[in-house]
Amino acid sequence: MKVQVHVSLKPGVLDPQGRAIHHALEGLGFDGVTDVRVGREIALEVADDTSDEALDEMCYKLLANTVIENYRVEKLS
Template sequence: MKVRILVRLKPGVLDPQGRAVHHALEGMGFAGVEDVRVGRMIDLDVADGTSDEALDDMCRKLLANMVIENYEIQKLSETEAA
């Protein structure tokens, strides 16, 4: 089973990296960029039947830092995973 984990900074947590990317985009002449937040995407290939609890546990204990980040778990279909 292919699972995609999206890790994002929580709203309100300042994202220096996103701000730098925002400045760079503006400097390159791209107008109308209101905000940039940089996150992380982690693709897992796990055994079929891996429980949602286990996936949550992986995210909470390692893949995301719950002090500053939220995570979203997406189970991918065959076509999305390809």
């Protein structure tokens, strides 16, 4: 089963990487960009009988830092 975990910074948490990209886009002449936030997208290939609880446990134990990050699990197949 293919699973995608989307990890993004919580609103309000500073994102220096996003800010750097924002500045670089402006430097390249792209106007009209007002915000940039960078997250991670982790593609997992897991056994078909993996439970939702196990996937959730993977996220909060390892894949995301729940103090500053939100995560969303998406089953693809």
